[in-house]
Amino acid sequence: MSHAAPETNSLAIISLVFGILGWSFLPVVGGLVAIVTGHLARSEIRRAAERPQGDGMAVAGLVLGYLALASAVVVLGVVLAFFGGLAWFGAFQ
Incomplete structure (x- = not known):
């Protein structure tokens, strides 16, 4: 019996990517996108029945964004x- 690994939340990935971009190419916009998508990802992960992965990525995106x-x-x-x-x-003068 094989169990499929839970999927990673896509908003958590977006939050982490834009958190990194907030430190390089898009300081304000990247930070804002990372914050919004990070909060949305964490709420989706908490509400999901099968608990998708990605909470750590969402938190990292939030920290980098803030x-x-x-x-x-x-x-x-x-x-x-x-x-x-x-x-x-x-x-x-």
Whole structure:
């Protein structure tokens, strides 16, 4: 008797892929997609009767997505503070 392995949730895979892309090519969009699909994947995995695999991938996508989004916000704040400081300094010259 052979038992088929449970399928991996496709939203969990998408979350992990976009979490990685959030650190390389698509910082804001990749982070947002990773967060949304990660939460959707975890809720689908919890509700499914046969418990598909992929919860770890969904969590990894969520962590990468949240960190990518937070780092993008920090970088934006640093850039705005830098150029705001330059503008302030230039106004008194």
